[in-house]
Amino acid sequence: MKRSFDNLAKAYTFLARITFGHLLERSQNHELKALGSDKCDRCLILGPGDGRFPSLTLAKNPELQIDSIERSPKMQEQTRARIQKLGKNYMNRYRHIADDTRQY
16 A cells, blocks of 8 residues: 555644644635635645545535545545534535545
């Protein structure tokens, strides 16, 4: 199996927080207002991490459809779990592509 973030998945949120503080979340969320415009109905996310950004993006943009590319099955699980907590309608707007972004 190719290398992925599976080994880091459990500790990803903690490691991101101690490495970047809240900077990672702030930078990811900075442009969410632009996604809410009527010009944007689809979004591509490369490596959604633990799912914080895609779940917040779906919650703030009720018409948005997200395609997400992530190779790590464990990171995929974390993202799906976060989005499922939002409700069924949210999972219907999220499509996961299990692939390496460099190969896609």
